[in-house]
Amino acid sequence: MALMDFIKKQFIDIIQWTEDGEGTLAWRFPMRDMEIQYGASLTVRESQMAVFVNEGKIADVFGPGMYKLNTQTIPVLTYLKNWDKLFESPFKSDLYFFSTRQQVDQRWGTPQPITIRDKDFGMVRLRAFGNYNFSIADPKVFHQKISGTRDVYTVTELDGQLRGMILQHLSDAIAQSGIPFLDLAANQIEFARALSTELTPAFEAIGLRLEGMTVQNVSLPEELQKLLDQRIGMGMVGNDMGKFMQYQTAQAIPEMAKAAGSGGGSVAGDAMGLGAGIAMGQVLAQNLQQGLQPRPAEAASGAAAAIRPDDVMATLEKLGELKTKGILTQEEFDAKKAELLKKLV
Secondary structure (H helix, E strand, O other): OHHHHHHHOOEEEEEOOOOOOOOEEEEEOOOOOOEEEEEEEEEEOOOEEEEEEEOOEEEEEEOOEEEEOOOOOOHHHHHHHOOOOOOOOOEOOEEEEEEOOOEEEEEEEOOOOEEEEEOOOEEEEEEEEEEEEEEEOOHHHHHHHHHOOOOEEEHHHHHHHHHHHHHHHHHHHHHHHOOOHHHHHHHHHHHHHHHHHHHHHHHHOOOEEEEEEEEEEEEOOHHHHHHHHHHHHHHHHOOOHHHHHHHHHHHHHHHHHHHHHHOOOOHHHHHHHHHHHHHHHHHHHHHHHHHHOOOHHHHHHOOOOOOOHHHHHHHHHHHHHHHHOOOOOHHHHHHHHHHHHHOOO
8 A cells, every 4th residue: 555655656856937927926836745856857047046945944045047956956955854875765845936036116105194304394294106126135034034835925915014114214214315305306316315225124134125216206285385385485585574575465466366256346346456455565565674674763863773562563463474374484483573572672
């Protein structure tokens, strides 16, 4: 009976893997009841590596090439099985193939805005997305920490973990790059390089190599983008409050025209409304300017300029509204506030 069982056994004399599907990272050679024939041929193609695992322990690792399996080509397995030099019997051992080619065009992105610290704007919430390429660099580590004893392990199964890893290191990469938010869009290559540097050790820890990283877009949420546009407009007019009020009036004209149009007013009435808005903006700008300047008589006498407390409070309220909207920074507001309070002395 034992002789018949031996005769029925099948022996493997050619071992190879032809990747017939996209995105396979690890593939276990099917053994079932078969045994590997002593002197069998192992073919590992370019962009592949093969690993023998004996009783749960990783033994020999093979790179690209063709091998005859014997005690000379599988020395670790020979040691683990205590084979002598005359060993020529079939044997059983788990064999895994790993694809080492680049897995390209893997996508990453921020599903929700992330908060970062920016030296110009303080705390900023931004979105970003891009792609990356990776490959298996150390199949032993990858087998131990990721793929394990699975028959097949694919890129799709690893995708979620790698995306999370990238998002986890995104804030640190921005901080390490030292690039202000306003310059990130213009320095996406530098940003991608900083992100790659931050991620490389994390990829290596699971047996992977980060081959490339791109940042295709960096943007703010819509509500913050509007405030940024106002801040940029304020920067264009500088600290001239008169010019700033003119800028604000110009920004309001389209909204005023839209409101007047929706109310069914006449062309003349619409024009009068727009003109009144412009005039009000100019008057307010003049009042603010006068509140920040000393009176001629006091300036001529060399005494400290003073203005009415009511004017100071009105001006501070207007400046406070600008700060609340994010148009003025806290530092700019404090400077104007101190300047106004000095005039009450």
